[in-house]
Amino acid sequence: MSKLLMNQAEEKKVQSLLLLLKGAEKQPKETVEILKSSVHELVGLVELLLSKKPIVLEEDLSPTEAGEIAGISRTSVMNMLKIGRLKGYEVGTHWRVTKDSVLKYLEDRESMMQMMGEMDKAGFGLD
Numbered sequence: 001m002s003k004l005l006m007n008q009a010e011e012k013k014v015q016s017l018l019l020l021l022k023g024a025e026k027q028p029k030e031t032v033e034i035l036k037s038s039v040h041e042l043v044g045l046v047e048l049l050l051s052k053k054p055i056v057l058e059e060d061l062s063p064t065e066a067g068e069i070a071g072i073s074r075t076s077v078m079n080m081l082k083i084g085r086l087k088g089y090e091v092g093t094h095w096r097v098t099k100d101s102v103l104k105y106l107e108d109r110e111s112m113m114q115m116m117g118e119m120d121k122a123g124f125g126l127d
Helices: 008-026 036-050 063-070 074-083 099-121
Strands: 088-091 094-098
Touching: 008 036, 063 074, 063 094, 063 099, 074 094, 094 099
Parallel strands: none
Antiparallel strands: 088 094
């Protein structure tokens, strides 16, 4: 699974970049002018793609998709849904996990890892 996880604002930027590039592709000229801000956003998108981070455009994910993106098992996702660590809802007998809750989980996990790394450097790590 190769998807990019992005919030709605980032998704809108990507969509506008895509429209810009598609418009440029249709122009008969060999060169095309692009605003500096658009180039900056395009470079950021390419960097995300090269870092091989998952990209998700759907608003809601299956527990399996959420687990693949977060690098955890489907069972862990289901447990996190039950205790409220991830937000989701049931559709019949199936669960859907909100993209925003997966983003928050990844941000929180990254912050925790950075904090633990800093504590380790300061001599407070486990031996």
